[in-house]
Amino acid sequence: DAGVIQSPRHEVTEMGQEVTLRCKPISGHDYLFWYRQTMMRGLELLIYFNNNVPIDDSGMPEDRFSAKMPNASFSTLKIQPSEPRDSAVYFCASSLGVEQFFGPGTRLTVL
Amino acid sequence: AQSVTQLGSHVSVSEGALVLLRCNYSSSVPPYLFWYVQYPNQGLQLLLKYTTGATLVKGINGFEAEFKKSETSFHLTKPSAHMSDAAEYFCAVRASDGATNKLIFGTGTLLAVQP
Numbered sequence: 001d002a003g004v005i006q007s008p009r010h011e012v013t014e015m016g017q018e019v020t021l022r023c024k025p026i027s028g029h030d031y032l033f034w035y036r037q038t039m040m041r042g043l044e045l046l047i048y049f050n051n052n053v054p055i056d057d058s059g060m061p062e063d064r065f066s067a068k069m070p071n072a073s074f075s076t077l078k079i080q081p082s083e084p085r086d087s088a089v090y091f092c093a094s095s096l097g098v099e100q101f102f103g104p105g106t107r108l109t110v111l
Numbered sequence: 112a113q114s115v116t117q118l119g120s121h122v123s124v125s126e127g128a129l130v131l132l133r134c135n136y137s138s139s140v141p142p143y144l145f146w147y148v149q150y151p152n153q154g155l156q157l158l159l160k161y162t163t164g165a166t167l168v169k170g171i172n173g174f175e176a177e178f179k180k181s182e183t184s185f186h187l188t189k190p191s192a193h194m195s196d197a198a199e200y201f202c203a204v205r206a207s208d209g210a211t212n213k214l215i216f217g218t219g220t221l222l223a224v225q226p
Contacts, residue, residue, distance in 0.1 A: 004154075031212045042218045043155075043201065048211070055211060091154055095212045098143050098162070098205050102154035 004103035006092050012109045018080040021106045024073055025094030033100060034067055034077050035091040043091075049075065082110045113138045115202050115217035123223040130174075130189040132220050134202030137183060143205035144185040145214065146176055150198045158200070161185065172196070197224045 005024040013019055025032050033048040047057040052069045060067070064083070069075040079086055087110050093100040118133040136142055143162045147155040159170025166178040172195075176187045185202060199221045206213040 033213075043216050045213070045216075048213060050211065056213070093155075098212050098214075099145070099157055099160060100155075100212065100214060102147075102156065104154050 004092055004094055004101055006090075006103040006106050008106060009104065010107050010109075012111065013082055014111050015083055016081045017110075018078065019082045019086075019108060019110075021077040021090050021092075021108070023075045023077070023092030023103060025075070025092070026096075026101055027073065029094035029096045029101070030072075031095040031100075032069060032075050033093040033095075034075070035093065036088045037091060037105070038088045046077070079108075082108075084110045086110050113142075113204050113207050113215045115204050115215055117200075117202050117217035117220050119220055120218065121221045121223065123225060124192045125225050126194055127191050130187070130192045130196065130222065132187040132200050132202075132222065134176075134185045134187065134217060135183050136185060136202070136204045138204055138207050140207040142178075142185075142207075144176075144178060145203040145205075146170065146174070146185075146187050147201045147203060147216075148198050149201065149219075155201060158187070192222075192224045194224050194226065197222055 007022045034046040036044045046059045047067045049069045067077045089105045091105045093102045114137045116135045145160045146158040149155045159168045161168045161178045169175045174189045202217040203214040
């Protein structure tokens with residue numbers, strides 16, 4: 001298996017623009033997690049899905065952030081409008097059992 | 112609620128020296144415990160995990176950890192550090208609601224290995 005796939009790997013955008021991050025989980029996994037990592041705040045869980053259904057989005061910073069999982073093989077995290085404080089590395093992870101498998105991350109820079 | 116405390120955000124050892132990274136947890140149910148490693152510009156990858164059974168768990172790259180219930184600890188050790196061990200290490204505990212695969216992560220320990 002190719003593992004968790006994230007795209008793009010790097011994104012540079014200007015404040016106010018819409019940003020969409022994409023994730024393809026490992027085939028057969030039924031949980032998908034979105035995390036954000038910054039130097040200041042460490043690793044934060046934003047939202048997670050079970051069988052494509054959002055279970056807990058309490059970590060989503062504000063209404064500018066939204067996530068969807070239209071099917072078992074694809075999820076998106078959208079930021080609209082983006083702000084400089086959204087600059088971070090965003091990770092997607094998937095699991096079947098309790099072990100989570102992480103993607104390589106998307107490094108987002110908002111100017 | 113569960114929590115994970117990693118003592119020491121930065122640890123520096125000499126090549127060949129013992130590595131000891133500390134992790135304490137709180138959980139209202141028997142814990143599932145994990146150590147993940149993150150190399151620069153990469154995602155997290157699993158080093159080892161404890162679910163049930165033997166309390167001394169061996170992982171990849173010569174690392175091991177011991178679950179000590181009485182001390183609520185799950186410290187990570189390696190007898191002899193290698194330059195390639197330089198990375199950030201995260202301890203995690205499974206959320207005790209038992210109904211999900213959510214993990215609670217510690218704040219991480221950055222390990223530096225000096226030549």
